[in-house]
Amino acid sequence: MRPQLKRLSWERVGDRLRLVYDPRDQFLLADPDGSVEKLLTLLDEGGRTAEELADVLTADVADVQAAVQALNAHGLVEDGDRLGGLDPHEGERHFSNLAFFESFATLERSHEDLRRRLRESHVLVLGSGGLNSTVIPHLAGLGVGRLTLLDRDLVDPRNFARQYLYRWDDVGARKVTRAAEWVRAFDPTIEVDTIDASIEDPAQLAELIDRTRPDVVAAGIDQPDSVDLWVNEACVRHGVPFVRGGFLVTTGAVWSVDPGVSACRACVPEDPVDLASYTDPDESTLNAISAMRLHLSRPRPNRGIGPVVGLLGSYAAFEVLRYLTRFEPPAHAGRPLVLDFARGCEANHPDEWQRNPDCAVCGGR
Structure with a gap:
């Protein structure tokens, strides 16, 4: 599994981060040392396992896994290993459908999985x-x-x-x-x-x-x-x-x-x-x-x-x-x-x- 951040925006507010995916919800996370922002940046890039994320962050793997699961609980990440399986034509044809399904994707089921289910x-x-x-x-x-x-x-x-x-x-x-x-x-x-x-x-x-x-x-x-x-x-x-x-x-x-x-x-x-x-x-x-x-x-x-x-x-x-x-x-x-x-x-x-x-x-x- 390679957790991938959804199309999430964030900004620093003092020693906290404001995260917004859906404008009707926002999350304020304590981040006095910048470690949360570093994790978000890596998740936004995608392509890394929890172990690889921990290695880059020089953090404990269990802590990284817990942080990823917390983001997953709020619907902010999905599994990058479950993405990239659609051919370009299908991806273009279902661009808006896929964007809608992203809102409901999780580590267990990606927005592409939801598209495949419909197909x-x-x-x-x-x-x-x-x-x-x-x-x-x-x-x-x-x-x-x-x-x-x-x-x-x-x-x-x-x-x-x-x-x-x-x-x-x-x-x-x-x-x-x-x-x-x-x-x-x-x-x-x-x-x-x-x-x-x-x-x-x-x-x-x-x-x-x-x-x-x-x-x-x-x-x-x-x-x-x-x-x-x-x-x-x-x-x-x-x-x-x-x-x-x-x-x-x-x-x-x-x-x-x-x-x-x-x-x-x-x-x-x-x-x-x-x-x-x-x-x-x-x-x-x-x-x-x-x-x-x-x-x-x-x-x-x-x-x-x-x-x-x-x-x-x-x-x-x-x-x-x-x-x-x-x-x-x-x-x-x-x-x-x-x-x-x-x-x-x-x-x-x-x-x-x-x-x-x-x-x-x-x-x-």
């Missing part, structure tokens, strides 16, 4: 319209190595309020075909498979997950009504995380399921307007159920406009990124993020699903 990843995208018409470009921009896209629909004029994967000349064409063509044109290194079909039953979905073996599922389909439960069961059974987003009038939500870790979709009421799903509901719950039942009694137009699905799709893509790289824990696993478009796009987590130990899908996992 080796496979995401199954259920639906290439609505929400996922934003998710797909984000995944392509991140450089996810393989995408399997499923959709059954044709490009329709109504799509153009929010689905920017398509062009007017595509009206009447198969969505999944055009979406795949977009990805290939954007980045020919991404492998894209297409499935022109709808989801008809749980067995079909379970077979699809088993056959394609994705690392994550990005779910953006809402038909049939029970499809979320089908996706949930297939993914939990196969240990595959999935991310879902949706929109209702002026409220949007993004949530995910981390199999074996978070509560799953089957842990919460299947039908939000079925009183049998609730135990001793209070007046507020009864009123909410009545309002939802009344709302669902009439046909629902799709009110999703570009900024709405853009925000929801971006949150969903970020959650997919968390699962693929684990650069940080999933933020919305069993903990839906709710966006209120009638109140300045206010975002919060009002409820957390409680894991049901007797759940027929995830219980015991």
Whole structure:
């Protein structure tokens, strides 16, 4: 291991050093004899082991190792031995991605390791319209190595309020075909498979997950009504995380399921307007159920406009990124993020699903 300092700046303030990597954080280190600054200078140059650093500094190896580990604990170093493995084209193509990942790199996993993880990843995208018409470009921009896209629909004029994967000349064409063509044109290194079909039953979905073996599922389909439960069961059974987003009038939500870790979709009421799903509901719950039942009694137009699905799709893509790289824990696993478009796009987590130990899908996992 050859610890390498990140793009860190420092200045001397009397007998202390001020270190800044992210402007929202700063560290003030005592350095009356200049030894810390010497260590930072050597780490900035890179290419030395702890033993070699100790030799140059005429210091004890254990002290140097402790100092490096302290810097690592604050996210200021990574392992230089894990860098330099990308070819110049990939490094240039993913310049900004790599710069972002540097913020989360450690001695154990470099920013190039995070890039390689994405290159080796496979995401199954259920639906290439609505929400996922934003998710797909984000995944392509991140450089996810393989995408399997499923959709059954044709490009329709109504799509153009929010689905920017398509062009007017595509009206009447198969969505999944055009979406795949977009990805290939954007980045020919991404492998894209297409499935022109709808989801008809749980067995079909379970077979699809088993056959394609994705690392994550990005779910953006809402038909049939029970499809979320089908996706949930297939993914939990196969240990595959999935991310879902949706929109209702002026409220949007993004949530995910981390199999074996978070509560799953089957842990919460299947039908939000079925009183049998609730135990001793209070007046507020009864009123909410009545309002939802009344709302669902009439046909629902799709009110999703570009900024709405853009925000929801971006949150969903970020959650997919968390699962693929684990650069940080999933933020919305069993903990839906709710966006209120009638109140300045206010975002919060009002409820957390409680894991049901007797759940027929995830219980015991």
